[in-house]
Amino acid sequence: MKIVFATGNSGKLREAREILGRGFELVTPAEMGITEDIPETGNTLSANSRQKAEYIRDRCGCDCFSDDSGLEVDILGGAPGVHTARYAGDDKDFDRNIDKLLDDMAIKEMEASMAAEMGLHIKPTGRKARFRCVVTLILDGEKHYFEGALEGRIARCRSGKGGFGYDPVFIPDEYPANTLSEITEEQKNAISHRGKALRAMSSWLATQGTTTGA
Numbered sequence: 001m002k003i004v005f006a007t008g009n010s011g012k013l014r015e016a017r018e019i020l021g022r023g024f025e026l027v028t029p030a031e032m033g034i035t036e037d038i039p040e041t042g043n044t045l046s047a048n049s050r051q052k053a054e055y056i057r058d059r060c061g062c063d064c065f066s067d068d069s070g071l072e073v074d075i076l077g078g079a080p081g082v083h084t085a086r087y088a089g090d091d092k093d094f095d096r097n098i099d100k101l102l103d104d105m106a107i108k109e110m111e112a113s114m115a116a117e118m119g120l121h122i123k124p125t126g127r128k129a130r131f132r133c134v135v136t137l138i139l140d141g142e143k144h145y146f147e148g149a150l151e152g153r154i155a156r157c158r159s160g161k162g163g164f165g166y167d168p169v170f171i172p173d174e175y176p177a178n179t180l181s182e183i184t185e186e187q188k189n190a191i192s193h194r195g196k197a198l199r200a201m202s203s204w205l206a207t208q209g210t211t212t213g214a
């Protein structure tokens with residue numbers, strides 16, 4: 001099945017090609033002549049995911065899907081959430097995003113330990129976090145939604161070279177001794193938020209007779 005993936009993120013594209021397999025030919029917005037940044041101005045992952053898919057559908061009139069993902073960190077009250085890509089600024093710089101995440105968490109941990117010393121009871125959250133992904137598929141003009149989540153915790157410093165984004169500091173529950181940057185792409189795709197959402201989309205398409213499934 002030939003379909004446009006509404007992303008300019010090469011890491012997401014590489015993973016999606018691997019996850020969806022040979023039944024899918026993924027076309028990028030750039031290959032359709034759409035080179036501007038796809039707008040994402042919603043307040044939720046679902047709203048942004050829908051907005052990105054609708055933008056591509058409006059421009060090229062073809063079947064497409066989008067992925068909006070976010071990182072929720074418990075000690076930060078669920079931040080960066082919908083602001084994950086631009087946490088440290090509009091340039092979406094992965095390195096600065098990670099620096100800000102580690103700094104903000106260190107401040108919150110210090111506040112929590114000071115509060116504990118003062119005898120205040122604060123529910124401990126540790127460094128628990130999760131990635132969430134919402135995929136919007138627009139097929140024959142109809143929208144369909146698929147979701148996935150990956151539970152884990154945030155490391156104290158970067159480790160590993162693989163992956164993209166926050167991978168060097170995200171330790172998935174399934175591999176408690178490694179960050180996502182230290183496991184293989186195959187291992188990451190088998191457990192990831194994006195892997196779960198895209199496999200759900202692929203299975204649903206197979207039930208429609210549109211593809212043979214992932």
Ligand code: IMP
Binds near residue numbers: 070092163165167180
């Ligand atoms: P968006 O979905 O393009 O709005 O951006 C989500 C941001 O979350 C990306 O720019 C990455 O920084 C981060 N992100 C999403 N998925 C992953 C992942 O699998 N690993 C690491 N970072 C991710």
